Amino acid sequence: MSAQRRPDWPKVRLHVVTGKGGTGKSTVAAALALALASHGKNVLVCEVEGRQGIARMFDVDPLPYEEVRVATGLSTDRGAGTVHALHIDPESALLEYLAMYYKLGRAGRALDRFGVVEFATTIAPGVRDVLLTGKVYEAVERNSRNRNAITYDAVVLDAPPTGRISQFLNVSDELAGLAKVGPIKNQSDTMMTLFRSPRTAVHLVTVLEEMPVQETHDGIEELRRDGLPVGGVVVNMVRPRDIGHDDLALARADDLDRDALATDLAEAGLPVSDPLLDGLLRVAHDHAERRALEDAQRALVADFGVPSYELPRLPGGVDLGGLYELAAALKEQGIA
Amino acid sequence: MTRSGPRVGPLAGRASAAPPLDVDALLDDTATGIIVCCGSGGVGKTTTSAALALRAAERGRKVVVLTIDPARRLAQSMGIEELDNTPRPVTGLAEGATGSLDAMMLDMKRTFDEVVESQASPEKARQILENPFYVALSSSFAGTQEYMAMEKLGQIHADAQRDGTYDLIVVDTPPSRSALDFLDAPERLSSFLDGRFIRLMLAPAKGPARLMTAGLGIVTNALTKILGAQVLRDLQTFVSAIDTVFGGFRQRAQRTYALLQAEGTAFLVVAAPEPDALREAAYFVERLSGDRMPLAGLVVNRASPAPASDLSADEAMSAAARLRAGRTEDDLTAGLLRLHADQVRLVEREAGLRARFAAAHPGVATAVVPALAGDVHDLGGLRRVGELLAEG
Numbered sequence: 001m002s003a004q005r006r007p008d009w010p011k012v013r014l015h016v017v018t019g020k021g022g023t024g025k026s027t028v029a030a031a032l033a034l035a036l037a038s039h040g041k042n043v044l045v046c047e048v049e050g051r052q053g054i055a056r057m058f059d060v061d062p063l064p065y066e067e068v069r070v071a072t073g074l075s076t077d078r079g080a081g082t083v084h085a086l087h088i089d090p091e092s093a094l095l096e097y098l099a100m101y102y103k104l105g106r107a108g109r110a111l112d113r114f115g116v117v118e119f120a121t122t123i124a125p126g127v128r129d130v131l132l133t134g135k136v137y138e139a140v141e142r143n144s145r146n147r148n149a150i151t152y153d154a155v156v157l158d159a160p161p162t163g164r165i166s167q168f169l170n171v172s173d174e175l176a177g178l179a180k181v182g183p184i185k186n187q188s189d190t191m192m193t194l195f196r197s198p199r200t201a202v203h204l205v206t207v208l209e210e211m212p213v214q215e216t217h218d219g220i221e222e223l224r225r226d227g228l229p230v231g232g233v234v235v236n237m238v239r240p241r242d243i244g245h246d247d248l249a250l251a252r253a254d255d256l257d258r259d260a261l262a263t264d265l266a267e268a269g270l271p272v273s274d275p276l277l278d279g280l281l282r283v284a285h286d287h288a289e290r291r292a293l294e295d296a297q298r299a300l301v302a303d304f305g306v307p308s309y310e311l312p313r314l315p316g317g318v319d320l321g322g323l324y325e326l327a328a329a330l331k332e333q334g335i336a
Numbered sequence: 337m338t339r340s341g342p343r344v345g346p347l348a349g350r351a352s353a354a355p356p357l358d359v360d361a362l363l364d365d366t367a368t369g370i371i372v373c374c375g376s377g378g379v380g381k382t383t384t385s386a387a388l389a390l391r392a393a394e395r396g397r398k399v400v401v402l403t404i405d406p407a408r409r410l411a412q413s414m415g416i417e418e419l420d421n422t423p424r425p426v427t428g429l430a431e432g433a434t435g436s437l438d439a440m441m442l443d444m445k446r447t448f449d450e451v452v453e454s455q456a457s458p459e460k461a462r463q464i465l466e467n468p469f470y471v472a473l474s475s476s477f478a479g480t481q482e483y484m485a486m487e488k489l490g491q492i493h494a495d496a497q498r499d500g501t502y503d504l505i506v507v508d509t510p511p512s513r514s515a516l517d518f519l520d521a522p523e524r525l526s527s528f529l530d531g532r533f534i535r536l537m538l539a540p541a542k543g544p545a546r547l548m549t550a551g552l553g554i555v556t557n558a559l560t561k562i563l564g565a566q567v568l569r570d571l572q573t574f575v576s577a578i579d580t581v582f583g584g585f586r587q588r589a590q591r592t593y594a595l596l597q598a599e600g601t602a603f604l605v606v607a608a609p610e611p612d613a614l615r616e617a618a619y620f621v622e623r624l625s626g627d628r629m630p631l632a633g634l635v636v637n638r639a640s641p642a643p644a645s646d647l648s649a650d651e652a653m654s655a656a657a658r659l660r661a662g663r664t665e666d667d668l669t670a671g672l673l674r675l676h677a678d679q680v681r682l683v684e685r686e687a688g689l690r691a692r693f694a695a696a697h698p699g700v701a702t703a704v705v706p707a708l709a710g711d712v713h714d715l716g717g718l719r720r721v722g723e724l725l726a727e728g
Contacts, residue, residue, distance in 0.1 A: 022378020279645030
């Protein structure tokens with residue numbers, strides 16, 4: 001038997017990845033897609049904010065409104081799968097929707113000509129979000145209307161930031177004031193059924209700093225209040241932990257043994273000097289301070305009552321190789 | 337060695353270092369009337385805005401800072417946890433400070449409501465405020481927050497000009513989906529008004545636009561099919577009600593846009609030393625110059641502090657490896673050497689990113705602010721950030 005642990009979210013088909021700006025949610029979404037795409041599974045990763053971050057990370061041309069194969073998944077002892085990516089823009093989503101559900105050939109074009117498409121996608125409130133989530137819904141629940149489409153084992157959505165995620169997924173509410181009856185209302189209700197079901201999980205990405213952790217906490221509360229399924233918390237960019245517990249306390253109190261350090265450095269063949277010793281003791285002190293802050297935030301994350309996963313900060317930045325490294329770390333911890 | 341012309345490419349890039357940004361000169365210059373902090377989300381825009389405002393006030397300016405969504409504890413420390421859309425005085429300025437500081441947090445919907453109320457008759461205003469499309473538009477439309485931040489800036493500026501209440505306004509911009517939303521908001525509003533769809537919706541009310549009727553039939557039928565008849569009726573009421581108000585909106589939007597371009601405005605682009613944030617910053621710099629908006633400089637927050645000794649990462653790593661050979665896994669000296677190497681690499685990477693930015697955008701004055709150990713949630717912390725900004 002392999003040492004691989006059982007995944008925590010076996011029933012989930014739609015993984016929504018959100019997080020505060022600057023926490024690396026797109027990176028985590030991409031790594032999660034790679035991690036899910038092992039054992040020959042097909043995974044789609046969707047981008048909805050027009051940034052083309054997914055294309056940059058996978059080092060491919062900017063994505064069109066079309067499912068493009070971008071990578072081979074993480075390989076395990078049971079083989080790898082594939083990752084496709086899709087960049088969803090609301091205008092294309094609306095035209096596709098009209099063609100698929102209303103067979104609006106001529107009228108669809110007329111809508112476009114009269115600026116309705118433009119109006120609906122840039123101005124009409126909520127409609128934009130409904131179109132974006134609508135396409136994601138379609139990718140998860142492929143039906144006979146979309147012939148020859150690839151079916152996926154899982155869909156990962158690189159979603160809007162934590163502050164907006166509940167509103168974004170709560171499409172019925174967004175439309176509630178506008179459409180109380182009618183086909184749009186029925187559509188959005190059907191979408192909500194998926195988003196509220198155990199087949200969806202909203203994962204929140206954070207770093208171990210006060211504000212992002214607070215925002216993650218608020219985000220979880222809001223999701224729960226709106227009946228949306230909270231997944232795990234992914235703690236990103238965790239610092240290396242190269243100092244043992246006892247030494248950390250000494251380092252914080254500036255009580256490390258300077259002479260012993262000097263002896264060690266000389267033994268390692270380094271030219272010992274005061275700047276070098278001061279520099280390393282400074283590194284030790286700052287590191288210990290940060291570790292203490294991180295530990296306090298980690299304890300808060302543990303209290304959220306949801307599974308958490310940790311990813312290391314890659315000192316060289318994230319490239320394609322780095323993504324696979326992160327994917328392996330996610331898989332090992334059981335999120336995929 | 338002399339050069340005949342501007343040089344491009346990697347060689348030019350290596351030589352270029354960004355000129356330092358003199359924050360105090362900017363704050364002290366009485367010609368600076370507005371400072372707009374922009375940049376992508378999560379780079380510390382709000383903290384930077386508040387720190388600049390506090391520093392300016394303590395250096396003698398009469399300042400108001402307009403923030404969008406400050407962290408709760410920071411808002412509390414500034415006394416603005418209440419969303420009432422009016423600037424409130426901040427207490428606790430340094431002893432002997434000659435200036436003053438007010439702060440306010442933007443209430444987007446309220447700002448929108450106030451504009452409608454000021455533009456329409458009471459009855460029409462009520463009609464608009466109650467329409468479901470307006471309710472949704474004013475609270476959730478992407479771009480409303482951006483537009484309203486600019487609207488509020490215009491209002492405060494006009495009041496300050498009239499009453500002499502402030503001589504410096506510092507504006508924090510919303511964390512937009514697209515970093516450029518707030519510049520586009522006035523334009524988008526105008527194109528909304530001129531949009532064919534609006535005209536189409538107004539056509540039945542206005543009578544003579546019968547030419548469109550043939551197409552109109554198809555469109556209305558299609559819309560009824562998709563939206564249902566009631567939604568279409570609401571939409572029609574909304575559009576015709578708000579049409580009268582929007583003329584005034586457009587004028588205001590254009591005035592604010594002109595204000596942003598004017599002499600006394602200074603844009604600061606805020607970024608973190610990360611590829612994504614710097615890419616957004618580059619967009620901003622280009623976009624601002626394209627729109628002839630006055631760029632004062634770039635603030636790079638959260639820079640990793642350079643280690644004190646000049647031991648290279650490779651030297652540190654190989655020394656750590658030599659030590660580890662005969663020792664335990666958690667050997668302190670080996671650990672410290674690895675941490676040192678990690679930090680050197682981080683600092684090198686960040687410096688490389690900044691150098692590339694400077695090569696592509698030469699002449700953008702830059703202040704680099706080292707990362708603080710903890711979050712800022714009091715005036716003392718803001719003051720410290722202000723000092724670091726000024727040390728640049």
